[in-house]
Amino acid sequence: IPLINKEIPIIADTAVEKDFGTGALKITPAHDPVDFEIGQRHSLPLITLIDLSGKMINVPREIEGLYPKQARSKTIELLEKEGKLLKTEPLTHTVGICYRCKNLIEPLLIPQWFVKIKPLAGPAIEAVKSGKTKIFPLRFKKIYLDWMENIRDWNISRQIVWGPQIPAWYCLDCNPEIKINFLDKDSKLVSGFYKDLKGSYSFEEIKNGLQSLIAPVSANYLTEEKESCPACSGSHLLQETDTFDTWFLSGQWPLTTLGFDVKNPENSSGDFKYFYPTSVMDTLWDILFFWVGRMMMFGLFLAKEVPFKVVHIHSRVVDKYGQKMSKSKGNVIDPIVMSEKYGADALRMSLVYGIAPASDIAVSEDKIKAMRNFANKVWNVGRFILGKMEEKDLKKEGGLPSFSKNMAGLSEEDKKIIKDFETVSEKVTSLIEKYHFGLAAETIYEFIWHRFADQYVEYSKERIKTKDLTIFSVLTHVYLNSLKLLHPFMPFLTESIWQIFPKEEDSPLVISSWPKIK
Numbered sequence: 001i002p003l004i005n006k007e008i009p010i011i012a013d014t015a016v017e018k019d020f021g022t023g024a025l026k027i028t029p030a031h032d033p034v035d036f037e038i039g040q041r042h043s044l045p046l047i048t049l050i051d052l053s054g055k056m057i058n059v060p061r062e063i064e065g066l067y068p069k070q071a072r073s074k075t076i077e078l079l080e081k082e083g084k085l086l087k088t089e090p091l092t093h094t095v096g097i098c099y100r101c102k103n104l105i106e107p108l109l110i111p112q113w114f115v116k117i118k119p120l121a122g123p124a125i126e127a128v129k130s131g132k133t134k135i136f137p138l139r140f141k142k143i144y145l146d147w148m149e150n151i152r153d154w155n156i157s158r159q160i161v162w163g164p165q166i167p168a169w170y171c172l173d174c175n176p177e178i179k180i181n182f183l184d185k186d187s188k189l190v191s192g193f194y195k196d197l198k199g200s201y202s203f204e205e206i207k208n209g210l211q212s213l214i215a216p217v218s219a220n221y222l223t224e225e226k227e228s229c230p231a232c233s234g235s236h237l238l239q240e241t242d243t244f245d246t247w248f249l250s251g252q253w254p255l256t257t258l259g260f261d262v263k264n265p266e267n268s269s270g271d272f273k274y275f276y277p278t279s280v281m282d283t284l285w286d287i288l289f290f291w292v293g294r295m296m297m298f299g300l301f302l303a304k305e306v307p308f309k310v311v312h313i314h315s316r317v318v319d320k321y322g323q324k325m326s327k328s329k330g331n332v333i334d335p336i337v338m339s340e341k342y343g344a345d346a347l348r349m350s351l352v353y354g355i356a357p358a359s360d361i362a363v364s365e366d367k368i369k370a371m372r373n374f375a376n377k378v379w380n381v382g383r384f385i386l387g388k389m390e391e392k393d394l395k396k397e398g399g400l401p402s403f404s405k406n407m408a409g410l411s412e413e414d415k416k417i418i419k420d421f422e423t424v425s426e427k428v429t430s431l432i433e434k435y436h437f438g439l440a441a442e443t444i445y446e447f448i449w450h451r452f453a454d455q456y457v458e459y460s461k462e463r464i465k466t467k468d469l470t471i472f473s474v475l476t477h478v479y480l481n482s483l484k485l486l487h488p489f490m491p492f493l494t495e496s497i498w499q500i501f502p503k504e505e506d507s508p509l510v511i512s513s514w515p516k517i518k
Contacts, residue, residue: 002084003060003075013038021091030109050106052181052191052212068106111217113157113166113242117297121148124296127306133296135311136435137357140288147289156248159212163243168221171229172203172236175219180238183209203236212241251294254278254307262302281308284316285358312435313358317351320364338368345490346372352489353445355438374445375493378486381453382497385475388464394472395502402504403477409470411463417456420447421478425515428485437489444485452478476501481515 001008015038016025029039030046039046051057056064056071062078063071079085096105125148127133128141135141157166170178176195184190185205190197197206215221220231221240228235255262258276259269277299283292292311299307318324319331326332338347349371355361389395405418424447431440456478463471480503483494487509498509505512 002082003078009042011038011042013041031107033107036109046109048109050108052108052110052214054106069104110159110214112155113168113240115154115156115248117151117154120297120301121151121293123300124148124293127296127300133306133309133311135288135313137313140285140311140313140358143285144288144293148293154245154248156245157242158245159241160243163246163249166240166242166244167223167225168240169223169225169237170213170215170219170221170240171232171234172198172238173232173234174229175215177216178219178238179214180206181211181213182206183211185209207238210238210241213238215240247290247294250291251298252302254295254299255302260303265303276303277306278308280310280312282312282314285313286316288313315355315357315359315361318360318362320362320367322360322362333363333365333368338365342368342372343375343492345493346375348491349374349441349445349489352437352441354442357435357438374449375490377449377453378483378490378493379497381448381457381479382501384457385472385479386501389472389476389502392469392472394469403473407470407473409468410474413456413459414470414474417452417474417478420451421481422517424451425481425485426517429514432488441489444482444489448482448486452482476503483509484512484515 011027015034016023027035027038027044028047028049029035029044030048031050036046038044047058049056049058050068054067056066056068059071060078063074066074076085076088096107097103098105125145128135128144128148135144172178172194176193176198178194179192180194180197181189181191182201182205184201187209189211190201190209194206222230222237225239226237229237254260254276255272258272260272260276261267261269281292281295288311295307299305316324319333321331323329323331335347346368350363350368351361353367353371386395410418424443428440428443431437431443457475460471460475480498480501483498487494491510495509498512
């Protein structure tokens with residue numbers, strides 16, 4: 001190898017595509033996940049070339065201390081100088097970049113904390129296979145099981161400051177090979193192994209300015225904070241600076257929010273005993289494994305019970321062309337602006353209407369506007385009925401004949417609209433119970449606008465001119481019960497109308513009884 005004058009082995013491995021490019025691949029096991037796997041198969045040494053500050057180490061003197069981008073340019077310069085460079089050419093390849101600053105990510109090999117996951121995954125797999133927890137739509141059951149059955153040990157440590165620190169304490173006297181980064185009394189960053197630092201800095205200065213530490217995999221540690229080390233009686237103990245992976249914390253959400261007592265489960269709160277396991281967990285497909293899978297494993301391991309009976313996978317909002325919304329694309333529809341312009345219910349209905357389970361939700365302003373028009377239709381039908389009731393002084397208590405399917409004076413058209421509503425009510429109820437919310441919204445939309453408003457209300461206008469009051473009983477019965485079916489999708493509109501209508505039920509619509517077909 002030029003510049004370092006070192007011989008390296010040439011190996012063959014199945015991870016290399018021999019027909020791609022030159023068919024040759026450089027291997028840096030300490031700085032690439034694929035290279036690491038290859039290195040493990042061939043017992044290659046793990047040589048760290050980039051330190052935690054992002055600068056080059058263990059490289060020729062001319063390159064040491066440079067950032068990787070600078071080092072690449074310098075390497076070309078040195079190779080040209082030695083006459084070892086054949087050619088340079090631009091190549092396109094896939095690299096990881098930071099989602100915030102868009103800079104290149106350089107993988108590093110750092111000791112991490114892992115959870116042995118197979119024993120936890122087994123019960124979570126069995127719970128779904130047995131139907132103790134159901135996943136809807138069904139196709140996501142297979143995805144869940146594939147993930148769980150091919151799971152690997154879980155890296156739960158993160159080198160960030162946000163989040164609870166991992167509860168492990170190291171005795172520096174027993175582990176002098178721990179690398180420490182700290183700010184000294186002059187706020188200058190100091191890095192080094194404890195064995196090299198302890199002669200120049202006091203333990204108090206190191207502890208007070210501690211930024212991070214890296215302990216060897218072989219380091220001994222305590223799981224409880226103590227004033228002195230049980231092994232050597234030393235008092236130089238530092239807590240692990242790594243924090244927990246966010247999913248390690250989120251995975252315990254059903255337990256922590258409901259007051260589960262991990263040491264004495266029988267002493268758990270009343271909320272936990274009442275609400276755990278909960279009925280339905282609603283989430284997006286992209287965190288089915290990251291969140292739902294972890295909650296299943298934690299719940300079964302700690303509480304010995306699944307955290308929820310049903311997992312419902314909802315849809316993702318995209319633009320009218322099916323593209324993911326993002327500020328950089330300029331295709332974001334601001335829900336606050338849309339709510340102020342067309343009403344929250346119009347926006348809500350547009351996110352449900354016409355959507356297949358767990359499919360992308362294509363939203364446009366035109367669709368939201370169409371749902372606003374539907375809301376106006378529902379409101380205008382109510383105003384029409386109320387207005388005619390006022391004309392005939394039927395809004396007072398007892399002014400309207402009580403509705404009955406067998407009441408006298410029902411016309412064939414009355415009987416037909418009552419029957420049609422019962423059919424729609426059964427269908428909407430069944431669809432909601434099966435989590436087909438899009439079809440349920442479509443069904444009640446079509447009934448209210450095209451069957452009830454366009455046909456029956458138009459038919460009623462001539463009968464309203466007569467002394468026949470039966471028509472008002474049918475109108476209010478079908479209309480108010482239709483509001484109940486529509487309420488989950490347009491709650492503000494339906495509640496507002498419900499409050500001003502004369503009716504036998506005094507309770508708010510949100511807690512009124514669901515339509516029952518007798």
